[in-house]
Amino acid sequence: MLSKELAQNIVNKMMEVIPYNVNIMNNEGFIIGSGDLSRVGSLHEGALDALRTKETAEVFEDYEYTKAGVNTPIFFRNKVVGVIGITGLPDVVRPFGQLVSVTAELLISQEYALNEHVIKQKLTEEFIYEWINNNIEYHEDFIQRGTSLGIDVKxxxxxxxxxxxxxxxxxxxxxxxxxxxxxxxxxxxxxxxxxxxxxxxxxxxxxxxxxxxxxxxxxxxxxxxxxxxxxxxxxxxxxxxxxxxxxxxxxxxxxxxxxxxxxxxxELFLNEDKGKEVIEKILEEGKGMELLETFLVYMDMNGEKIKASNKIHIHRNTLNYRLDKIEEITGLKFDNYLELFQLITAYIGYKLSS
Structure with missing residues (x-):
């Protein structure tokens, strides 16, 4: 709940606005964040008192394991998760105590909410991966897991x-x-x-x-x-x-x-090698790509030559010449539906395998 990183971050923020050293102790009384880094890791007796009583503990003199100051418990969801201390004479630093502890509790709540959001995002992502790779009927446990994440798989x-x-x-x-x-x-x-x-x-x-x-x-x-x-x-x-x-x-x-x-x-039934062979014969011609593009426009216009010639801005005679050339190269006739279908599937097979 109260990591060293978060504790030090809170200390740094607090010391930007108050002119006193700030310490944060965990729920065992050890300093995990401080403006005086040499004190990190040491036991803080004032924090132990605050943890035991769940109330602010004031220290008026410096001792071996603690210094004078005000030590206030940090609560999260009605549970003491640590102590925040301000070093200095209690009569001087006391006014900052409540402000600092409230701010710390707010920052901890924000961190917790962010972590919850990140965890839920990760769980949701893992669930969706499992969902899209599940090829069997969804069982009740799976459905309930989705519901707990706000996902209705039904x-x-x-x-x-x-x-x-x-x-x-x-x-x-x-x-x-x-x-x-x-x-x-x-x-x-x-x-x-x-x-x-x-x-x-x-x-x-x-x-x-x-x-x-x-x-x-x-x-x-x-x-x-x-x-x-x-x-x-x-x-x-x-x-x-x-x-x-x-x-x-x-x-x-x-x-x-x-x-x-x-x-x-x-694609499942087509002989791809045969399809490649037919299309490659067209492409081997000097203007093979032009022939192939003309064929595609002709098919796109449902075999209507006037529309096809207008689409690619050529004379109808030029269109006829190119279509005749394709027939000559492939040996497949446009007026024979089965042979036209072979030419279409040859193109499809060529494209799908390229």
Whole structure:
């Protein structure tokens, strides 16, 4: 309760405002903080009297183990935790006694409250780590532990995984605080990823997408998992959404699992080597990247050539030439749905494995 560090800190503060030496003794009467450092560690008989009677003990003469002064018990929650002494003639230093003891008790209370807060933060963080890594149904003991920390694990939630650039950590934390509501939490899972546990309701996605402009400015990428009673499942979804979405949708910053689950299934069955081979054939051409970008715009415009040519500011004939060139290189035809699908999956496989 009354550490040497805290005792010396109190002494230093007191001696800034009163012109007398101040000592602080622990609940055994030993000096643990003093304006005269040579006295630290020595027994203080005046403190022993104050501890025994729980009242102020005044010493009028100097003795071997104590000096003249006023020694007042320090109370915390109705318990004596130490003694604070002011060296000097009692008639002179007595007026400072009550002031000094009250100030010491206030500082001890503040320190205790801060320590309680730090301990609760640590326990909460440890609980959340356990929570997001728990893949079984929550047992009653686990639920009660959460309740004791003010966390209701039975509330429906989803997880968002936020990836950021390390030098923008402070800005990202400000953004996260704008997203979080009461009963929602965030925790770091790596040097550049933060997991956010959000209450799941009809407004949740609106909150995130409502900050899309700020998310883009910070170059933040967010993967959002599906609702699941076991929050770890939502975390897995969020990580997949982030990993796949950030590779396939380079112009976007927010990816939901539902928007990438189709590609996740493709990834499981796709022959990645074959996909690489098809895309690498395109890239080996002199303007291979230009061809590939044209293909992506064409697909983004749902195969509407006028919209695609307008999007990248080229003549429709130029668009047709590039698409024909892709067909020539790959041997896959755009008017054959199965072959077009092969080309799309080849690109997906290439991007996911790169």
């Amino acid at each position: 509330i429906e939630r989803i997880i968002a995984v936020i990836q950021y650039e390390k030098d923008r950590y402070k800005e990202v934390n400000i953004l996260i605080n704008k997203i979080l509501k009461d009963g929602e939490y965030s925790i770091n899972i790596s040097s550049n990823r933060i997991v956010v546990l959000l209450i799941y309701n009809k407004f949740t996605m609106k909150r995130i997408f409502g900050l899309e402009e700020k998310i883009q400015k910070l170059s933040v990428k967010i993967g959002i998992g599906r609702f699941n009673k076991i929050i770890m499942s939502s975390l897995i979804d969020g990580v997949k959404a982030l990993n796949i979405g950030s590779k396939l949708y380079e112009g976007k910053n927010i990816y939901t699992y539902d928007s990438v689950k189709f590609f996740k299934n493709i």
